[in-house]
Amino acid sequence: MRSDANVAGPMTDPVPGPRAESVGDGVSRETPPPMDDTPIGRAAQLAVEALGRAGEGLPRPNRTRVMVVANQKGGVGKTTTTVNLAASLALHGARVLVVDLDPQGNASTALGIDHHADVPSIYDVLVESRPLSEVVQPVPDVEGLFCAPATIDLAGAEIELVSLVARESRLQRAIQAYEQPLDYILIDCPPSLGLLTVNAMVAGAEVLIPIQCEYYALEGLGQLLRNVDLVRGHLNPALHVSTILLTMYDGRTRLASQVAEEVRTHFGKEVLRTSIPRSVRISEAPSYGQTVLTYDPGSSGSLSYLEAAREIALRGVGVHYEAQHAHTSSQNSQQNVSEGIQ
């Protein structure tokens, strides 16, 4: 894992214009034809053209940022966010590892990584103490992106870990022993707060919480935040919620903007100004073993993840993020749309 001072200069890929919460889902098929035959070249080419501007480099973190993508609520966009942010950061020039910590293996699937039962996986790392380097695979379509896949074995790991030595810090140890240089490690957690999620929280300093813009969006978040406090108090003093990302935002509904407003009121500066629109392209991409960045580079979903990645990269080095079209959430939300944090 990289921990030296950094400096490889700015990430080289283009930086998109911001996509605030009003982004629609209509540009995708109008993007120009590819200029390069490789998937990565095609993706980059289309992204450049779709974005219409290039050359604004992104800073790399001066040490590896380990981000835990967690929310014990199911289906809020954890996996979608993990793989698409990871691909976006890689397209911006960073070296990124996705750790699939969910027995469902959705992140592995979405990245086109083989994860049938015999594939060396994160289970072997956690339970059999196998080095992380022996399970990491390069993601075929995106240069600089890697994945430690999850297989179905992982379903038993919550129980098997209980009797093992240092059961909460096995992932942390594996990551610390991993010698490849990395800018980011994104850990996709299962929808629970068991030992797998605890392992992720011990391994990383930053928690990224995706919140779906729907009724009761904040319900259950109190429990997640209390777990973060517990892990910080006992196992990992560096742990903090660094990033909140609003997902599946539908700008046509008043409910979505009310939820966004409420989340911003509760969390303030942790909430990214970029939110992710509800987009058919985003939901289609995994069935082709792709991220939306390669599946449809010019789509609103792709652009919004690129923009969220830009915001995360800038925050990481303390640079103030300037959106071209700043978020304007509803100022007249009358109704309390969630039950608040419980």
Ligand SMILES: Nc1ncnc2c1ncn2[C@@H]1O[C@H](COP(=O)(O)OP(=O)(O)OP(=O)(O)O)[C@@H](O)[C@H]1O
């Ligand atoms: N922005 C979006 N627009 C449209 N569909 C989306 C979007 N984000 C996620 N989805 C879809 O919503 C579903 C749930 O997303 P995802 O699997 O990322 O959630 P999750 O939190 O990882 O779920 P789980 O808790 O089961 O791991 C998926 O079918 C995904 O394709």
Ligand SMILES: [Mg+2]
């Ligand atoms: Mg998931």
